[in-house]
Amino acid sequence: MKTYKQIVEENKAWLEETFAKIDKKLSAVTLRSRDKLVDGVGPDGVTHKSTPPRNWTSGFWGGMNVLMYEHTGNEDYLLTAKRSEELLDAALGDFEGLYHDVGFMWHILSGALYRITGDEKSKNRNLFAAASLMSRFVLGGNFIRAWNTARPEGEVANWTIIDCMMNLPILYWASDLIGDDRFKRVAMAHADNAIRCHIRADGSVAHIVEHDRETGDVYKFIAKNQGLNADSSWSRGQSWALYGFVLSYIHTGEKRYLDASKRVANYFIANVCDDWLPRVDFRAPAEPVYYDSTAGMCAACGLIELAKNLPEDEGGYYANAAINLLRALSEKFGDFNPDTDVMISHGTVRYPIPGVIAYEKAGVHIPIIYGEYYFVEAVLKLLGSEFNPWMSKKK
Numbered sequence: 320m321k322t323y324k325q326i327v328e329e330n331k332a333w334l335e336e337t338f339a340k341i342d343k344k345l346s347a348v349t350l351r352s353r354d355k356l357v358d359g360v361g362p363d364g365v366t367h368k369s370t371p372p373r374n375w376t377s378g379f380w381g382g383m384n385v386l387m388y389e390h391t392g393n394e395d396y397l398l399t400a401k402r403s404e405e406l407l408d409a410a411l412g413d414f415e416g417l418y419h420d421v422g423f424m425w426h427i428l429s430g431a432l433y434r435i436t437g438d439e440k441s442k443n444r445n446l447f448a449a450a451s452l453m454s455r456f457v458l459g460g461n462f463i464r465a466w467n468t469a470r471p472e473g474e475v476a477n478w479t480i481i482d483c484m485m486n487l488p489i490l491y492w493a494s495d496l497i498g499d500d501r502f503k504r505v506a507m508a509h510a511d512n513a514i515r516c517h518i519r520a521d522g523s524v525a526h527i528v529e530h531d532r533e534t535g536d537v538y539k540f541i542a543k544n545q546g547l548n549a550d551s552s553w554s555r556g557q558s559w560a561l562y563g564f565v566l567s568y569i570h571t572g573e574k575r576y577l578d579a580s581k582r583v584a585n586y587f588i589a590n591v592c593d594d595w596l597p598r599v600d601f602r603a604p605a606e607p608v609y610y611d612s613t614a615g616m617c618a619a620c621g622l623i624e625l626a627k628n629l630p631e632d633e634g635g636y637y638a639n640a641a642i643n644l645l646r647a648l649s650e651k652f653g654d655f656n657p658d659t660d661v662m663i664s665h666g667t668v669r670y671p672i673p674g675v676i677a678y679e680k681a682g683v684h685i686p687i688i689y690g691e692y693y694f695v696e697a698v699l700k701l702l703g704s705e706f707n708p709w710m711s712k713k714k
């Protein structure tokens with residue numbers, strides 16, 4: 320098996336050429352979409368549209384601009400990222416509107432900007448977001464509640480979703496920043512419960528779990544939302560776990576998180592089709608084919624971190640898988656024309672199920688901003704960037 324370094328070296332020309340195309344495109348789009356919290360496109364099918372500040376995807380456009388600023392020094396990207404921060408303030412000021420996704424929303428935007436620019440306002444935004452996430456911790460059960468009680472019967476109150484693994488870095492960051500391990504301990508308690516309740520023996524991952532409030536045990540697996548059913552394997556959920564657990568490992572040094580990430584990665588690689596284009600659910604029927612580019616781009620980031628954090632003789636396997644995903648997805652679904660707003664198409668919000676979720680409402684094969692975000696993050700990692708927005712330090 321080749322090593323991580325050999326694989327990167329072999330793909331260097333492709334990586335450099337791809338980054339040049341990304342920069343050429345985004346340096347134009349950042350000017351056009353500066354005042355938007357981008358997620359997807361409007362009715363003309365090509366022009367970026369904005370998402371409301373309280374949507375969990377609202378930080379990715381600014382976050383992608385932070386990545387581009389950090390790597391290129393082009394201040395246009397910085398201005399767009401700062402504009403995103405201002406627009407997101409409306410969500411930070413709406414306490415009841417917040418839920419567990421504050422890590423996605425602020426850590427890769429304000430947390431990352433603070434580490435690059437030292438701006439105290441960015442630091443405070445991120446600290447407030449971290450404190451709100453802490454406030455969702457359920458004592459006894461040892462988990463972070465995903466959503467608020469939005470239904471009369473209160474049924475979402477003790478739910479966790481695997482996505483939350485990507486929100487934990489903001490807690491590790493807060494502990495590191497203020498020298499107080501409470502935030503980190505809450506993150507680890509949640510991660511431990513997620514290993515116990517979400518990860519199955521074969522390395523696949525359950526999306527939504529309802530917990531016993533006092534013990535944290537699984538009360539039931541919830542069948543609704545983004546995969547095919549409660550026993551299936553929603554590919555983006557696998558990616559959230561794959562990347563989220565290796566990030567918890569890097570933050571804490573606890574090997575059980577590395578092992579969890581590896582287990583999910585092995586399952587992911589065994590189940591992605593030969594064309595390296597992830598389907599929305601790995602346990603869905605072969606037809607019709609529904610792709611999700613976002614699952615592959617996020618998985619690539621996790622696979623690269625695994626490759627970097629495992630012994631040389633193991634890492635190449637994961638680096639190779641990451642490159643296969645990035646090349647296949649960007650070649651099939653990439654648009655690097657600077658005159659159009661979207662760079663990566665064919666994300667899918669949820670699996671359409673006749674009679675349950677209509678195809679038109681499922682968001683199938685649409686541009687989704689975080690697919691692009693993770694694509695840029697992965698390419699920069701492979702080009703040698705040491706700046707990881709999900710970590711605590713600048714380098």
Ligand code: GLY
Binds near residue numbers: 482555
């Ligand atoms: N966090 C929601 C999703 O992955 O679609």
